[in-house]
Amino acid sequence: MELKLFKSLWGNTLKFDQACLQAKDALFDGIEGPAPLVVTEQKEWRDQLNQNGLDYIAEIVTGGDYVPQRDWTPKQHLDDFKRRLEASLILSPVAATCLTGCDAWEESQSVDFYGEALGIAKEYGLPLSFETHRSRPFFNPWSTLRIVQQLPDLKLTADISHWCVVCERLMDSEMETLMQLVPRVAHVHARVGYDQGPQVPHPAAPEYEAALRSHQTFWQAIWHDHLDQGKAFTTMTPEFGPDGYCHLLPFTQAPVADIWQINQWMAQTERQHFNQFLKSQV
Template sequence: MKLENFKTMWGFEGNFEIACIEAKEAGFEGIEGRAPLDQDQRDYWKQCLEKYELAFIGEIVTGGDFVPLRHHSVEEHINDVATGINNSLELNPRFMNCMGGCDAWSEEDSIIFFKGAIEIAESFGIEISFETHRSRSLFTPWVTKRMVEAVKNMKLTLDISHWCVVCERLMDTELDTIKAIAPHVHHFHARVGYAQGAQVPHPAAPEYQEALLSHQECWEIAWDSQRAKGMNIITMTPEFGSDGYLHTLPFTNVPVADLWEINTWMAKTENTHFNDYLQKQN
């Protein structure tokens, strides 16, 4: 098994080639992000990915925004999946990560969405993985467990930092549920949350060691499942981000830490963690 880290485009400001250079220099295997709507920009992204020999994971956001607009229907969310895949295909994505659905839906509507989205992805011949995310259909571990029981071919992007906020506790309190959904985990978003927020100020800080270890315990459970299935490549995107996630000093709005430094620290730490995990299996 091999762990491959991807650089998130969330929170990055600047030229895409600079993003690729940063990813390459930091030892990342690729980029994860939403493909540009503009054709010229997509062409440019493709050139840069090929130039720096980087893989790509495409992102889909359904419902009109990162927090879904409440008036968007299930059908509109499904249509967004088709649009997002079609917009990403020329960048040759490994798979699509989808932030989809809505927490306010009935579970019946969420099931309709997931089945419809998977059917569309299959028609394009590409895998789709659904992100566990607050404000979305997979906003708690227990709802997620019921969803994968109802949609048995469903793949998950595991981002448990969101669940820490929704549940107001670390997820090592819910290991039975984590074990139940683990066979469906396809991809990881490696951000460390805590009981009162989706992103600790810095995961290296000793005051957040308990939160880091809690996340790592859950990731190992999913790795166990992936190992049992014979997966050779494990993909992970360190996804500490901006947009209210990154803590700032009062009255100044100055970030308390550097976002890229945090994400590179997370990648290096998880490389070490993963290697240690593999050694324990032998």
């Protein structure tokens, strides 16, 4: 089994052709991000991906932004979901990761919504998974488990850094619940959270070693499951970003670390981690 690493477009300030070159130079296997809605831009993206030999994971975000507008109805989310899914198809995505729905909904409403979303996705034959993200129905491990148990075909993009801050603790104490979710995980967002936030200042810092190891334990369990399934590859996107996630110095608002350097460090570290995991399976 191969580990494929994707560069996230979250926080990217480069033009798309430059972002592709950056990803290729850093030995990433692909790009993950929302597809443009304009057809000419979609074709430009497709050409750049092909020229650089990069795979693409579509990011489908509904509700107006990463934090959805509270007054959006399930139908509005579904219409937006379908429109953005269609916009990604010209880029031949290997998969799509979705941030859709709202945390304020009743669980029964979320179950109905995801059931309809899965029905739409089947029309396009694109593998997709729903992210464990704050402000969405999968904002904590327990409601996530209850929802997916009612939807056998639903897959997850696992980002447990969100759960660390929601639950105000590392997920070590909740591994029994997380292990029940492992067979549902199709894709991983590799960001390290801690008990008071979704992103440590730098995952290489010794004071955050326990947080890093906690996340790696879960990621390795996912790799083990994917290996048992006979998958040819497993996917991961290092996803440290800006927008309130990156710690800033008071007054100057200077970032305490370089986000792109951190994501490269995360990719290199997980390549090593994955290779060690494979060796242990021989």
